[in-house]
Amino acid sequence: MSSSPPASLNPAQLEAVHHLSGPCLVIAGAGSGKTRVITTKIARLLEGGYLPRQIAAITFTNKAAQEMRERAKSLVGPKAAKDLAISTFHSLGVRLLREEGSRLGLKEQFSILDSDDVLSVLKDAGGTTDINTARQWQWTISLWKNQGLNAAQAAAAAKNDNERAAAAVMTRYQERLAAYQAVDFDDLIQLPLKLLTTDAEARAKWQDKLRYVLVDEYQDTNAVQYELLKSLVGDRGMFTAVGDDDQSIYGWRGATIENLKRLPSDYPLLKVIPLEQNYRSTGAILRAANNVIAGNPKIYEKKLWSEYGDGEPIALLECDGEEHEAERAVARINALRAEGKAPNYSDFAILYRANHQARIFEQALRRAQIPYKVSGGQSFFDRAEIKDLCAWLRLLVNQDDDPAFLRAVSTPKRGIGHQTLGSLGEFAAKWKCSMFEALFAESLSSALSTRAIGSLHEFGRYVNDLEYRARHAEGHEAARTLLMEWLLDIGYEQHLTDSEENEKVAAARWSNVIDFIDWIAKRCGGLPEDGGQESEKQTVLQVAQTISIILSIAERGDEQDQVTLTTLHASKGLEWPHVLLAGVNEGLLPFKVEDDDMTPERLQEERRLMYVGITRARQTLAVSTLRRRKKGRETIAGIPSRFIAEMKLHEGSGREDPREKLKRMRAELAAQAAARATPNG
DNA sequence: TTAAGGGTGATTTTT
DNA sequence: TCACCCTTAA
Numbered sequence: 001m002s003s004s005p006p007a008s009l010n011p012a013q014l015e016a017v018h019h020l021s022g023p024c025l026v027i028a029g030a031g032s033g034k035t036r037v038i039t040t041k042i043a044r045l046l047e048g049g050y051l052p053r054q055i056a057a058i059t060f061t062n063k064a065a066q067e068m069r070e071r072a073k074s075l076v077g078p079k080a081a082k083d084l085a086i087s088t089f090h091s092l093g094v095r096l097l098r099e100e101g102s103r104l105g106l107k108e109q110f111s112i113l114d115s116d117d118v119l120s121v122l123k124d125a126g127g128t129t130d131i132n133t134a135r136q137w138q139w140t141i142s143l144w145k146n147q148g149l150n151a152a153q154a155a156a157a158a159k160n161d162n163e164r165a166a167a168a169v170m171t172r173y174q175e176r177l178a179a180y181q182a183v184d185f186d187d188l189i190q191l192p193l194k195l196l197t198t199d200a201e202a203r204a205k206w207q208d209k210l211r212y213v214l215v216d217e218y219q220d221t222n223a224v225q226y227e228l229l230k231s232l233v234g235d236r237g238m239f240t241a242v243g244d245d246d247q248s249i250y251g252w253r254g255a256t257i258e259n260l261k262r263l264p265s266d267y268p269l270l271k272v273i274p275l276e277q278n279y280r281s282t283g284a285i286l287r288a289a290n291n292v293i294a295g296n297p298k299i300y301e302k303k304l305w306s307e308y309g310d311g312e313p314i315a316l317l318e319c320d321g322e323e324h325e326a327e328r329a330v331a332r333i334n335a336l337r338a339e340g341k342a343p344n345y346s347d348f349a350i351l352y353r354a355n356h357q358a359r360i361f362e363q364a365l366r367r368a369q370i371p372y373k374v375s376g377g378q379s380f381f382d383r384a385e386i387k388d389l390c391a392w393l394r395l396l397v398n399q400d401d402d403p404a405f406l407r408a409v410s411t412p413k414r415g416i417g418h419q420t421l422g423s424l425g426e427f428a429a430k431w432k433c434s435m436f437e438a439l440f441a442e443s444l445s446s447a448l449s450t451r452a453i454g455s456l457h458e459f460g461r462y463v464n465d466l467e468y469r470a471r472h473a474e475g476h477e478a479a480r481t482l483l484m485e486w487l488l489d490i491g492y493e494q495h496l497t498d499s500e501e502n503e504k505v506a507a508a509r510w511s512n513v514i515d516f517i518d519w520i521a522k523r524c525g526g527l528p529e530d531g532g533q534e535s536e537k538q539t540v541l542q543v544a545q546t547i548s549i550i551l552s553i554a555e556r557g558d559e560q561d562q563v564t565l566t567t568l569h570a571s572k573g574l575e576w577p578h579v580l581l582a583g584v585n586e587g588l589l590p591f592k593v594e595d596d597d598m599t600p601e602r603l604q605e606e607r608r609l610m611y612v613g614i615t616r617a618r619q620t621l622a623v624s625t626l627r628r629r630k631k632g633r634e635t636i637a638g639i640p641s642r643f644i645a646e647m648k649l650h651e652g653s654g655r656e657d658p659r660e661k662l663k664r665m666r667a668e669l670a671a672q673a674a675a676r677a678t679p680n681g
Numbered sequence: 682t683t684a685a686g687g688g689t690g691a692t693t694t695t696t
Numbered sequence: 697t698c699a700c701c702c703t704t705a706a
Contacts, residue, residue: 061695090696114696185696220695252693354692359697374697376694505699569693591692609693 009033009040016240016273017041020048023237023267025218025260027244027300030289030615031280031575034242038214039071041240042084045212046076052083054211056232059088060220064573068216085210089225093188100195100202107429111182111402116387118184120410124418125176126169129499140166141173145186146222146254148193150174179422180406181429189224196231207234217573218243222254230266237267245299249569249609251601260299278304278615280575282311285621288647289614295646296604304615314649317624321635322357322583325624326364329580332622333370333563341619342578345371349564349576351613353589357582358565365563372563376570385496385509386516392486393544396467400434409459412495416459420452436460462489470540475526479540483517520544568613579617584610584625586639610643623647 009017013033016026017040028034038057045055057072059065065086073081087095094112101110113121115138122134122141140163144154151174155167177183183191196203213233215221218241221229233239241263248257264270278286286304315332319325329350336342350361358374365372380386391407398404409416421435427447428438438444439456448456466486473482487493492513496506523543525535564576568589583589590606592598614621626638 088696093696112696188696249693250695253695356691356697362697567693588692593692 009036010275010277012273012275012277013037013040016275017044019240019271019273020045020238022269022271023233023263024240025263025270025272026240026242027272027274027302028242029244029274029276029278029302029304030247030612031278032275032304033279034216034275035068035071037275038216038240038242039068039075041214042072043075046080050212052076052080053085054209055214056085056087056092056210056212057214057216058092058229059086059216062088062091064088064216065091089221089228090185090188093192093228096192096195096206097183097188100199101191103199103202104191104195106183106191107181107432109400109402109432109434111180111406112188113177113182113184113403115185116384117182117403117407120407121176121180122169122173125172126165136162137166137169137173141170142184142186143254144170145184145190146224148190148224148227176418176422179418180425181402182406182425186224189222189228193224193228193231196228203231203234206232207236211238213239215239215241215243219245219248219257219260220250220255221259223256223259226256226259226262237269246293246296246302246608247572247612249572249605249612251605257299272300274300274302276302276304278306280618281306281615282308282619284311284313285614285617288314288621288649289611291648291651292607292614292643292646293611296607312620314647315620315622316644316649317580317622318627318640319624320628321626321630322360323364325582325626326360328624329361329582329622330364330368330370332580333578334368336578336620345561345563347577348580349566349571349574349578349616350580350582351566351568351571351616352582353568353591353609355567361565361582365565370563371561372565373560375564375566380512380515383509383512385513388492389513389516390547392466392490393547395436395463396470396541397545397547399436399463399467402428402435405435408463412491412498414455414459416452416455420448420456423447423452424456436463467541470544473540474524475537476521476524477526479524479543480517480521482540483520487513487517520547568609571616572612575616575618577617577619578622579613579620580622580624581610581613582624584623584641584644585629586641589641589643607643607646610641614647 013036016024016037026034026037028037042055042057046052057065057068059068065088069081069084069086072084072086076084085092097104097106097110098108101108118138119131119134122137123129123131126134126137128134141154144157144167149157151167151171154170155164158164158167177187196206210232213229215229220243229239229241243260245257245260248255248260251257264272281289283306286306290303317325317328317332319328333342333345333348336348342348352358352361355376362372362374381390388407388411391404391411394401394404395408406421409421424435424438424444424447427441427444428435431438431441433441439460444453444456466489469482473479493510496509496513499506520540520543523538524540525537527535564574566574568581586592589610590598590603623644625640625644627640628635629638630636
C-alpha cells in the first residue's frame with residue numbers, strides 16, 4: 001500500500017484524513033464522501049502504527065457498520081478489517097458490559113430486551129393492558145434515559161400527571177430489569193457510561209484498548225452517548241467525529257446538536273474541517289438545498305458546491321389532491337424512462353413525511369404496473385404473535401437464551417408471574433447460569449415456594465419434551481402435526497382470543513400464526529420440487545436453528561428493480577438519480593398539528609428534513625405540493641410549504657427564468673460600458 | 682343491545 | 697395500511 005492516500009481525495013478530505021494529532025470534527029455535507037474519509041483515515045491510522053483492534057469506528061445502525069467494514073476491507077485487506085472495532089454504539093455497549101458487567105453486578109449472560117419485551121414488562125409493572133398507555137411510558141422513559149436521568153431524577157423532573165405516572169412506573173420497571181438480569185437498549189449506553197465514570201480501573205483499561213475512536217453520523221448522538229464518548233477518549237481526545245449539523249433530524253428521539261456545539265469548548269484543540277464539495281447532485285439541486293438551509297442558524301459555516309453542471313431545473317408539481325399527485329408521480333416516472341434518462345425503476349424514489357402517505361402512491365404504482373418497495377413498514381416477522389413463537393423456537397435451540405425464556409414462559413400466561421421470575425433471575429445471577437438451568441437446580445427450593453417451583457418444573461419439562469419431539473419430527477407433515485400440537489398444548493389460539501378484545505384482530509393474528517407454521521413446515525422438506533424429486537427432509541429443530549439466518553435473508557428483498565417509497569427520515573444516507581418529494585405542504589412539512597406552537601427549534605429540524613430530502617437527488621428533483629386536499633367530506637385549500645419558496649427556484653442560474661437572465665445581461669452590459677468609460681481605473 | 686361495516690385520521694425510528 | 701370511532705341495521 002502506498003504511504004499516502006489516493007491522490008483523488010480533495011484537499012479538505014486529505015486534511016481530515018491526515019489530522020491525527022488530536023481531536024477532529026469533520027462537518028461532512030451531504031454527498032461529500034464522508035465514508036471514504038472515514039475508511040481512508042482508518043487506513044492512515046494503521047500506517048501510523050495503530051493496531052486494528054485499537055481503532056473503534058462507531059455507527060448507529062448495524063447496516064452502516066456492515067457497510068463500513070466492507071469499505072474498509074477493500075482498502076486495508078480482510079485481515080485488518082476483521083480486527084477493526086467497527087460496531088454500533090449499542091453493540092460496543094454490549095461488548096463492554098459482557099466483559100465488565102460483573103463490576104456493576106450484572107451477570108455475564110445478561111438479557112437484552114427488545115422494545116416488544118420492554119412493552120410487556122411495562123404493562124406488567126404498570127398494571128395496565130392498554131398498549132397505548134404502555135407505549136407512552138416506554139417513550140417517556142426512553143427519552144429520560146437518553147438524557148441520562150434515573151427514575152428518581154425523572155420523578156423530580158416530571159412536569160405533569162402523565163410524566164409523574166411514567167416516573168413511578170419507571171422505578172418498578174428498573175427493579176424488574178435488575179431482578180431479571182436484563183437491560184434495555186438505552187441501558188446499553190447508560191450502563192457502560194456508569195461503569196467508565198465510576199470505575200477508574202475499567203476506564204483506564206478501555207481507554208487503553210480503544211486508542212482511536214471514529215464516530216459516524218455524529219449529529220445523531222444523544223446526551224448519554226456524548227458522555228460515553230468523552231469517557232472513552234479521555235484527556236487524550238484522540239477521535240474523529242463526522243457529522244452534519246444540517247442533517248440532524250432525530251431531535252425527537254433524544255439526539256441533540258448541543259453535542260456539536262459543545263465539542264470545541266470541551267476540546268480546545270479540536271480541528272474543525274468542513275467538507276463542502278459534493279459528488280452527488282447537480283448544481284440546481286445543490287442551489288435549492290443551500291437556499292433552504294440558509295434559513296437556519298449556522299453552527300459551522302458550510303456551502304455545498306459541485307463540479308457538475310447545473311442540470312435539469314427542479315420541477316414543481318402543483319396537484320389537485322393526493323390522487324392527482326400520485327398520478328403525476330407515475331407520469332413522471334414513465335416520462336423519464338421514455339426519455340431514456342432512467343434505465344431502471346430503482347433509479348426512482350418517492351419521499352414523504354409520514355408513512356401513511358405511501359398508500360396512495362402504492363395504489364397508483366400498482367395500477368400502472370410499476371414495481372415498487374415500501375421501506376420502513378414492519379415486516380411479518382416483527383408481529384407480536386410471530387415473535388412469541390420465535391421465542392419458543394429460540395428456547396428450543398438454546399435453552400440459555402434468557403430473553404427467549406422470559407417471553408416463552410409468560411406467553412401464554414401460565415401462573416408464573418414477575419415475583420417468581422424475579423427470584424429465578426436473582427438465583428440465576430447468583431449461580432452464574434441461565435434461567436432455564438436455574439429452574440431445575442436443587443437449591444432453588446430455598447428461594448421459591450413449592451408451588452412456584454412446581455409451575456416452573458412443569459414448564460421446563462414441557463420445553464424439554466417439545467425439544468425432544470422437535471428433534472425427531474422430520475418432513476413437512478410431521479412438522480405441521482407437531483407444531484399444531486404445540487400450539488394446542490400451550491393454548492396459543494385461546495391466548496390470542498383472550499388478549500385481544502377485537503375478535504377480528506385475534507382471527508387475523510391466528511391466521512398469521514398458521515402462515516408461520518406452514519412456512520416452517522415447508523422448510524422441513526419432503527415436498528416434491530421442480531425436478532419431481534422430493535426435497536431433503538429436515539427436523540423442526542434443524543429448521544429452528546437456521547431460523548435467524550433465514551429471517552435475515554428474507555428481509556433482504558432489495559437488489560430488485562423497484563421504485564423506492566420511503567419516509568424522509570429513512571432516506572438519510574441514501575441517494576437516487578431521480579427523487580420526488582411528495583406532499584410538501586404546510587402542516588405536513590413542516591409538520592404541525594392543530595393548536596401546537598411550533599418552536600423555532602422544531603421548525604429548524606423540519607427544515608433540515610427538507611434539506612435531507614433535496615440532497616438525496618443526483619440528477620432530477622421534483623417537488624410536489626397539494627393545492628387542494630381532502631379533509632373529511634370537503635376539500636380544503638392546501639398551502640404550499642414555506643420551504644418551496646425558500647428553495648428560490650427562479651433565482652440563481654438565470655437559465656430557468658428568462659426575465660432574470662435579461663436583467664443580468666443588462667447589468668453586465670452596463671458594467672462593461674462603465675469599464676470602457678474608465679479604462680484601468 | 683350488539684355486531685358489522687364504513688369512514689377517518691395518522692409524525693418521524695434504530696438499537 | 698391499520699386502528700379506532702361512529703353509524704346503521706338486525
